[in-house]
Amino acid sequence: MGMPVRIDDTLYGQARAQAKAEHRTIAGQIEFWAMIGRAALDNPDLPIDFIRDLLVARAEGESLSTPFVPEGHRS
Known part of the structure; x- marks a missing residue:
């Protein structure tokens, strides 16, 4: 459930720029x-x-993870 929140204009602008760069919503x-x-x-x-x-x-998620293999146990 979303709730409207008031934030500073500067913080909003920073969030907008970062969101665009990281392909997220604000x-x-x-x-x-x-x-x-x-x-x-x-x-x-x-x-x-x-x-x-x-x-x-x-x-x-796990689909993009690489299993941990301790050093010395690699094939």
Whole structure:
């Protein structure tokens, strides 16, 4: 369920530009930023880039993943 929210014009403009670059809706971009922010607050010891990459990888799903093979166990 969507809820209208008022945000600063500058933040909206930044979200619009980033959303276009990353092929998201403006609302989707703001939701993505919110998820990163919430995860960063919950995990202050993790670098923000790691959090972002982890969220992107989870969204891609298993179909695009590469199985982990420990070093020394490769064929």
